[in-house]
Amino acid sequence: MKKITSFLSLALFVSFLLTGCSGSQQPKVTENVYPVIPKPVKMEPQKGRFLFTGDTRIIYYPGNDELQDIGEFLSGLVSRPVDFTVAVMPADENVSEPNTVFFSLDTTLDLNDEGYLLNIDTRAIEIKAKTPQGIFYGVQTLRQLLPPQVEGQAKMDAAALSVPCVKIEDQPRFAYRGLHLDVGRHFFSKDFILRYLDLMALYKYNTFHWHLTEDQGWRIEIKKYPELTKVGSCRKETLVGHWGGKKKYEYDGKEYCGYYTQEDVKEVVAHAKDLYITVIPEIEMPGHSLAALASYPQLGCTGGPYEVATHWGVFKDIYCAGNDSTFKFLEDVLTEVMELFPSHYIHIGGDEAPKDRWKKCPKCQARIKAEGLKDEEELQSYFISRIEKFLNAHGRDIIGWDEILQGGLAPHATVMSWRGIKGGIAAAKMHHDVIMTPGSYCYFDHYQADPKKEPLAIGGYLPLEKVYSYEPVPKELSPEEQKYILGAQGNVWTEYMATPDYVEYMVYPRACALAEVDWTPAGEKDYDDFQQRLKGNLEHLKAMGVNYRPLGNDEKTMKK
Ligand code: ACM
Ligand code: ZN
Numbered sequence: 085m086k087k088i089t090s091f092l093s094l095a096l097f098v099s100f101l102l103t104g105c106s107g108s109q110q111p112k113v114t115e116n117v118y119p120v121i122p123k124p125v126k127m128e129p130q131k132g133r134f135l136f137t138g139d140t141r142i143i144y145y146p147g148n149d150e151l152q153d154i155g156e157f158l159s160g161l162v163s164r165p166v167d168f169t170v171a172v173m174p175a176d177e178n179v180s181e182p183n184t185v186f187f188s189l190d191t192t193l194d195l196n197d198e199g200y201l202l203n204i205d206t207r208a209i210e211i212k213a214k215t216p217q218g219i220f221y222g223v224q225t226l227r228q229l230l231p232p233q234v235e236g237q238a239k240m241d242a243a244a245l246s247v248p249c250v251k252i253e254d255q256p257r258f259a260y261r262g263l264h265l266d267v268g269r270h271f272f273s274k275d276f277i278l279r280y281l282d283l284m285a286l287y288k289y290n291t292f293h294w295h296l297t298e299d300q301g302w303r304i305e306i307k308k309y310p311e312l313t314k315v316g317s318c319r320k321e322t323l324v325g326h327w328g329g330k331k332k333y334e335y336d337g338k339e340y341c342g343y344y345t346q347e348d349v350k351e352v353v354a355h356a357k358d359l360y361i362t363v364i365p366e367i368e369m370p371g372h373s374l375a376a377l378a379s380y381p382q383l384g385c386t387g388g389p390y391e392v393a394t395h396w397g398v399f400k401d402i403y404c405a406g407n408d409s410t411f412k413f414l415e416d417v418l419t420e421v422m423e424l425f426p427s428h429y430i431h432i433g434g435d436e437a438p439k440d441r442w443k444k445c446p447k448c449q450a451r452i453k454a455e456g457l458k459d460e461e462e463l464q465s466y467f468i469s470r471i472e473k474f475l476n477a478h479g480r481d482i483i484g485w486d487e488i489l490q491g492g493l494a495p496h497a498t499v500m501s502w503r504g505i506k507g508g509i510a511a512a513k514m515h516h517d518v519i520m521t522p523g524s525y526c527y528f529d530h531y532q533a534d535p536k537k538e539p540l541a542i543g544g545y546l547p548l549e550k551v552y553s554y555e556p557v558p559k560e561l562s563p564e565e566q567k568y569i570l571g572a573q574g575n576v577w578t579e580y581m582a583t584p585d586y587v588e589y590m591v592y593p594r595a596c597a598l599a600e601v602d603w604t605p606a607g608e609k610d611y612d613d614f615q616q617r618l619k620g621n622l623e624h625l626k627a628m629g630v631n632y633r634p635l636g637n638d639e640k641t642m643k644k
Contacts, residue, residue, distance in 0.1 A: 268298020
């Protein structure tokens, strides 16, 4: 049976070679479409299509396990829906052969380390890059050119397993291309996180910012402090409906729990690595820490008791900055975190930390005096700088939300600018690296259309086109200062997203638009063209069962 299959495949291939692009089962040349997102830097459509058959081989520059893994990934994708398996093998020579997909590494290419060249002709496919990561991105582009059925569960007609011929030269604009997920307000299973990463990889995101600790839940197992998950990972109930503007609040009366074991975390980090995604963990301090304080009340200024939060907002109880045991605790936690996450950066939060308790706390006031600090803002700066010093000593750098600018920026900190772009501008002018996540363009918890017609969200209005229009480099910066803008990130706060389906609804297709902001040169962006590509591209997400928001109907008619 195998022989017959391979004979048929060979016959099909020979007939394809003979008929080329005008073969009877092939779509017409004029039908070639290229639904690639983010848009490649240079893309030259060509005539004809390359057809995968049972004789197609994926061959790779020998001696590189990563290339073999990428080959297996591609083979799995194209083989699953048909009755043959595309073989993966090392190349005999550094040249492509007929009916192959050839991965080759060339460090002399005039591209950055994440760039690639993809050449599809009717005879063969070649992907060249300086690094395996570049090859991986070439494969993601190839994946988007394949029929969407490759992403689904059903079988397909092998005669349709083809890609349009094209010449692509591509590389990212920004080195940091991020997507965030808050698992504190709502917890999402490890399997959902793995899927979140898979989708990110399809759009060439390279950083996952995992917001792991919150007032409403501590979500990561820390062996030295078991109460964090025993107590801190559960809240007794959850607010029903919207938090804002109510006289009386309603709660659901249901306990809500969840956390990732260290084994879960290792699996997520390993899967991300396979997808060339760095996972940056966020351990919030000094604010958004009620779940930690509920677990270890001695870490707060008043000594508690505290309760894991059951509603949303900003809470006055934060870590005590006058207490040395706070720093011991955080250093111990960060030590375990560093063992789990190889990322160069550790995000330490820093946002929304009211100073009410510090103002009244004798220990915090004594710290201000002893350190010669001016006020509580400088005490926050002392707090963050002390943690930075600890992480720097372990070879890591911190990222903090833009509030860390107040009271003086820690010497090596990277700033995540979320309250608009001012924080980003200020940090770049001080020659600190910056990641842009301004709420008005990058907050995927905002409404995508008229709130009257949408599921409940936190507020705001961020339709697809507005995400697409975002320019991460503020014009206020000089060319020298612009270099400190590492890239942009989409933030996904989950107060009002209780299910994976709803997260996908809020993230896609806005994350497709932001992927293009991060990757494509500003001058190459074109919203009409993006929309055309998106239509075909979304068919891939549909095949994967992603609950993306359908296009259109995103006007906001309601007054603000
Ligand atoms: C934030 O949105 N509080 C960073
Ligand atoms: Zn205190």
